[in-house]
Amino acid sequence: MKSTEIRAAIVGFGGIARSHKRAYDELRQAGFPISLVAICDIDPEQFKKAQVINIDGNPKCDISAQRLYTGLDDMLKNEDFDMADICLPSYLHRDYAIRLLRAGKHVLCEKPMALSSADCEVMLRTARECGRELMVGQCLRFEPLYLFFKDAIDNNTFGKVRGAYFSRLSGPPHWGFEGWYRDTSLSGGAIMDLHIHDVDMVRFLFGEPEAVSAISYDTFVRWAVINSRFIYGGGRIIVADASWDEAKSTKFSMSYRVRFEQATVKLEGGKVTVYPESDSPYTPELPEANRMTEQLRTFATAVLEGGGNTKNPPESAMLTVRLVEKLRESADRGGAAVTV
Ligand SMILES: NC(=O)c1ccc[n+]([C@@H]2O[C@H](COP(=O)([O-])OP(=O)(O)OC[C@H]3O[C@@H](n4cnc5c(N)ncnc54)[C@H](O)[C@@H]3O)[C@@H](O)[C@H]2O)c1
Structure with missing residues (x-):
């Protein structure tokens, strides 16, 4: 890790992403060195819904501090971030995780890791080749x-x-x-x-x-x-x-x-x-x-300190x-x- 503060970007801002956003807010408020700098969603209407949605006890999802994108390429070109938080529909997990790992990002990916164990294995291999952290949101x-x-x-x-x-x-x-x-x-x-x-x-x-x-x-x-x-x-x-x-x-x-x-x-x-x-x-x-906050804390700590995470390793998510x-x-x- 080059910096002591992790810069993060969420990819896919639908239902579960609101709970992830709340986790960033909670960690930051607790003094954890993490900052959500950008959010990407193909559907710009999702950014408008963010202001009123009420999921998981989060009364208001304020995204006024984040830069917003409707395409991953644009976000990758214009933003400097360390980790990507994939909250996309499951059929996109494999390809987006691979793109982001190859772009040098650490990847936290929602469950299921991918729709087949063969796809999970490709993700694991890519993370190893790129020397980046990969964790799957088996949040229980x-x-x-x-x-x-x-x-x-x-x-x-x-x-x-x-x-x-x-x-x-x-x-x-x-x-x-x-x-x-x-x-x-x-x-x-x-x-x-x-x-x-x-x-x-x-x-x-x-x-x-x-x-x-x-x-x-x-x-x-x-x-x-x-x-x-x-x-x-x-x-x-x-x-x-x-x-x-x-x-x-x-x-x-x-x-x-x-x-x-x-x-x-x-x-x-x-x-x-x-x-x-x-x-x-x-x-x-x-x-x-x-x-969600504890999941993010575990992943972000692994990114800051290196050496993977033992609570929820991606190899185990693949076996699931x-x-x-x-x-x-x-x-x-x-x-x-x-x-x-
Ligand atoms: N951990 C949990 O308890 C939990 C709960 C719900 C969902 N999930 C998982 O989270 C993932 C997302 O689920 P959801 O309910 O939030 O789905 P969703 O459909 O509500 O949200 C997905 C978002 O991705 C956006 N999107 C679609 N294609 C895109 C693309 N190519 N580029 C950028 N944005 C794109 C959509 O516009 C949408 O806003 C799924 O894998 C699901 O299984 C996990």
Whole structure:
């Protein structure tokens, strides 16, 4: 790193980019040496929406301090920045990451890393060749609600895990640039877009399974609803489901339930509750951290200090995409077990 302050640029300023913008604001306010200098989006209307949008508790997304571009080439020609933050539709991740890495930028790229593990491998190779940091926004790895679960495993707080169930449910995604979520070839369906969060979390918590099996059905996209089983030794039951087929009137929800030897722990309605074997249930106190801010802090620290990041390495994000491919293979074979 040549400078001690990281200059960043966001590429793609749709829905999730607003949460990323908030992360830059929070880090800067906390004195972290990072500055968001520019934003690029092919659709200039997105810059106007920035002033009124209210996503993720961000009351107003103020982009008056950023220079705005409608094309990447123009931004690359006119801006000097160290890292690019890719918030583009998933079908553009591979090509834009490669262009930006080759232009000498460090790249933070939204999940899924790419739509195939082969594409992920090209991204990994390019990052290595260019000597630049690459990280994928598997943001649950920075979410206190899930880190509580991870810490309980690592510290053996409630004994071993006997079984865990993860869920992520949504109505059909009617949002997004030119309807890209609703096209399997552009989004990969709910299995690649939504379920991938829990697939990554299962790997983060329990490591690589021996095999997987899944059943699914299609709606307007392939693999719109998925129920997956992750097979580890020792008889543990680890399952996860995801849906883009909930009634339109439902709200997005994410949850888990884990049976430890000495307690059941549930994430429901945005709150973790511990149900001890022989005591009253309680709500643990969790850090107030914003997962997007912690994700950005981890990436920016890796850029400043060099040497990669161990919390969320891109090699692991690639393996998560590969595991989704195995689940897809199982679903297409009627739920047959597929060796990992
Ligand atoms: N981490 C999470 O929890 C999370 C949540 C939502 C979305 N995502 C991921 O973030 C990515 C973006 O999702 P989104 O919901 O914000 O999508 P979106 O469609 O709302 O936003 C994408 C933006 O990219 C712009 N764009 C399209 N083509 C472009 C191009 N060639 N150059 C510049 N800009 C271009 C569009 O105009 C749009 O504003 C996806 O990969 C999605 O899977 C992650």
